[in-house]
Amino acid sequence: MIELRHLRYFIAVAEELNFRRAAERVHVDQTPLSRTVRDLEEQLGVTLLVRAPRRLKLTPAGSKLLEHARMLFTRFERIKRVVCETDARYRAPLRVGVADGMAQPRLSDCFLGWRALAPDIPLEITEMPASELLAALRREEVDVGFSFGIAEDDAIAQEMVWDYPLVALVPPDHELATREVVQISELLAFPMIACRLDRLPGLRQQMDAVRRHYAARPVIAAEARTLVGYVIRVAAGLGVGVADAGHMTTLRRADVVVVPLAEDICIKTYVLHKHRHPALPEVLQRFLAYARTLHQP
16 A cells, blocks of 8 residues: 655655655665555556666656656645644634523623624523523533522622613503503502523512512512513413513514613523633633624613
């Protein structure tokens, strides 16, 4: 079998026309070099070199082989370069966990912008409950997560990346449905739909904070496991609700009226990651730096 070694040794001999200089050039002894060129001639069934006492000369077959062998090595080097460049560009996927059934337009914009910024880094998105997101971050099954917030955890960092105004949700036949704006205290006078704490903990805690601030004893009429279930209950007239404007843009429905609040109240979205030592992976650092630019005061 002809190997690259045969051709590399032959090129050295054909260009030097001297076995000693060729052996020095490829860093082998002269004897194995000469044996390898003989082996090449035997495998090809041709004479490549005329061996005179004081000089070597290429035969026509030798000249043709030298021409094509040079082209072969040029192509081989080009292949190596392309392969190395591809390897250098390759990155393990950025694994993102999305909790709380989040469907905000800014989240989609975030991913779209990141793909434009880092097109060679695959993006893997997994939807999961907030409790599973926390566990996945701890086990490093995902690199980064998005949520309405989780309980304080020494292993996990979380920071706000954007917020949306809070809006009131009422059924079409509700007395507040025709208002252009409503005060939160007026809304909280009616029975409210709440999120279940075990399913949407971050969103429930943010909404509870609003209710505690503006109402002494808000009445919770029903609890929902998902944002879609939350809106369905409002549409069914089981109670009034609040939601961030981003989700109501996504979940626009004819059977729910969205009324702006008079107060400047926002629902916050957080990006989360595990603390790692001595430093975060380079791709994760880049993504977090990019995500921080998305915050609009």
